[in-house]
Amino acid sequence: MSAPASMPTQRLILASASPRRVELLSEAGYQFEVRIPEVEESHDPTLSCEALTLENARLKASVITHQQPGALVIAADTLVYLDNIPFGKPNDLSHAAEMLRQLSNRTHTVCTGVAIASSDGFEKTFAVLSQVTFKSLNDALIADYHSRIQPLDKAGAYAVQDESAMIIHSVTGSWSNVKGLPMEKLMEELTALGIESTPSGL
Numbered sequence: 321m322s323a324p325a326s327m328p329t330q331r332l333i334l335a336s337a338s339p340r341r342v343e344l345l346s347e348a349g350y351q352f353e354v355r356i357p358e359v360e361e362s363h364d365p366t367l368s369c370e371a372l373t374l375e376n377a378r379l380k381a382s383v384i385t386h387q388q389p390g391a392l393v394i395a396a397d398t399l400v401y402l403d404n405i406p407f408g409k410p411n412d413l414s415h416a417a418e419m420l421r422q423l424s425n426r427t428h429t430v431c432t433g434v435a436i437a438s439s440d441g442f443e444k445t446f447a448v449l450s451q452v453t454f455k456s457l458n459d460a461l462i463a464d465y466h467s468r469i470q471p472l473d474k475a476g477a478y479a480v481q482d483e484s485a486m487i488i489h490s491v492t493g494s495w496s497n498v499k500g501l502p503m504e505k506l507m508e509e510l511t512a513l514g515i516e517s518t519p520s521g522l
């Protein structure tokens with residue numbers, strides 16, 4: 321089957337400093353390079369979670385598409401939303417503890433916006449929402465949890481992938497979306513673009 325004229329080249333770049341995103345894409349079996357986009361992320365609270373995370377994902381992708389003509393670039397942005405208020409990465413450990421106090425015993429939304437783009441003007445964007453319900457957390461448990469994970473580089477000051485039984489009651493929707501990349505939808509979009517993964521062991 322011949323590729324459509326608009327189909328971008330298959331050199332794949334993940335525009336991200338997030339080790340979680342590298343891990344997810346790599347575990348899914350993709351061959352890719354990593355470039356770190358230096359951007360000032362928007363925190364505009366008037367935007368919807370989809371609009372804000374997509375704006376940031378597009379910004380991250382565009383920095384790298386300009387530096388890497390011809391490559392297909394994936395970028396993403398993850399935010400935690402409680403009562404429509406965005407929680408990004410905490411400023412310090414006391415801010416991190418305060419975030420978990422607010423998330424305690426509640427269900428919040430995790431929104432990841434993804435941009436797939438290339439320098440020829442190709443762009444595909446989508447946002448995926450997951451729901452996470454927290455257990456009831458007291459200050460001692462929050463301190464114990466934060467001593468076991470690194471909360472400062474994670475939206476909402478927690479990690480679904482680390483020690484999650486301590487704090488999380490349930491996740492509804494995509495689990496990988498909470499960790500930073502909605503792999504189910506991303507793989508569907510990459511397949512549509514002719515980018516295939518090679519699962520390990522094959």
Ligand SMILES: Cc1cn([C@H]2C[C@H](O)[C@@H](COP(=O)(O)OP(=O)(O)OP(=O)(O)O)O2)c(=O)[nH]c1=O
Pocket residue numbers: 335336337338339340341356357380396397398399400409430473474475476478479480481498499500
């Ligand atoms: C909610 C949650 C977020 N995170 C992480 C994923 C992202 O790395 C981070 C959200 O910040 P982002 O700004 O989306 O990503 P980043 O700055 O780490 O990396 P880059 O912008 O270069 O791609 O929070 C987890 O690792 N586990 C979780 O459970």
